[in-house]
Amino acid sequence: MYLRQxxxxxxxxxxxxxxxxxxxxxxxxxxxxxxxAETLDGQFLEFSSFRGKKxxxxxxxxxxxxxxxYEALQAMHKKFxxxxxxxxxxxxxxxxxxxxxxxxIGAFCTRNFGVDxxxxxxxxxxxxxxxxxxxWLTKQSLNGRSSSRVxxxxxxxxxxxxxxxxxxYYPFTKPDSRRIVRHIED
Numbered sequence: 001m002y003l004r005q006x007x008x009x010x011x012x013x014x015x016x017x018x019x020x021x022x023x024x025x026x027x028x029x030x031x032x033x034x035x036x037a038e039t040l041d042g043q044f045l046e047f048s049s050f051r052g053k054k055x056x057x058x059x060x061x062x063x064x065x066x067x068x069x070y071e072a073l074q075a076m077h078k079k080f081x082x083x084x085x086x087x088x089x090x091x092x093x094x095x096x097x098x099x100x101x102x103x104x105i106g107a108f109c110t111r112n113f114g115v116d117x118x119x120x121x122x123x124x125x126x127x128x129x130x131x132x133x134x135x136w137l138t139k140q141s142l143n144g145r146s147s148s149r150v151x152x153x154x155x156x157x158x159x160x161x162x163x164x165x166x167x168x169y170y171p172f173t174k175p176d177s178r179r180i181v182r183h184i185e186d
Contacts (some may be wrong), residue, residue, distance in 0.1 A: 029136050032143070032163035037133055040090075040106045040119045047133075047163075053085050054166075054184055055159040056175065057137065059125055059150055060088045061098035062108045066154035070113035072175040076184075077117040084184050086117040089133065093125045094152050125150040137165070158183055 029035050032055075035047040047055075058073060070088075077086045090105050092098040100108060102121050109115035123131035125138075126149075137157045140147040145165040154171040158180060166183050173179060 029132055029142060032136060032159055032165075035133050035136060037123075037131070038121045040102045040121055042102075042121075045118075045120070050085055050159075051163070052161050053083055054161055055085045055087060056180070056184075057087045057089060057133070057157045057159070058175070059091045059093075059134075059153055059155055060119075061091065061094065061153040062100055062105060063097040064094070064153040066152075066171050069154050069175055070109060070115055074113055074115050074117065076175055076181075080184050088115070088117065088119040089125075089131070090119065090122040091125050091150075091153065092122065093127075093150070097153055098122060137168070156180065 033046075033048040033051060037045050037047075039045055056073075056076070058069075060070070061067065073086050073088070076084065088109070090098050090100075090102075098105070100122075105122065106119060109119060120133075123129075123134070125131070125134045134150065136142045138148050138150065143165040146168070148168050152171045156169040156171075156173065156175060158166040158169070160166050160183075169177075169180060
């Protein structure tokens, strides 16, 4: 198990760094459950641990006009925690609205919104440093459902209990909107 985790981290680091070794391909996950990431506090996370639950993934930023959506995300975490995992993915890709480091992001979320749902380390939604999670979410060739572009902070992606992408929602769609909640309650 440890060797597998180390290999996944190495592959993720290569994919996230934007550089490609001459003899090794960039890591591309074959399923949602092949994804790995690090939490804000540096813990290794395998997405296979999400099996059997729906997952709502949201790119976040602390200085965005949509930042108050953290409150609704936390409320959903409390209400649907037995069947829904909320994952915050901080990014600084849009207007420099996430200038904080990982520790400061965690403190900000806890202090201002009482966030205790899963938050991953700050990463990139696009470009040469695109995190494999965002690659899977935005490329039909990987997720099997649709291609999309992350337009701004607080875009949301909903994945079902079997690791299949259900849909994505633009930032102005509130996390507790009927469009999202109906899929969670199914």
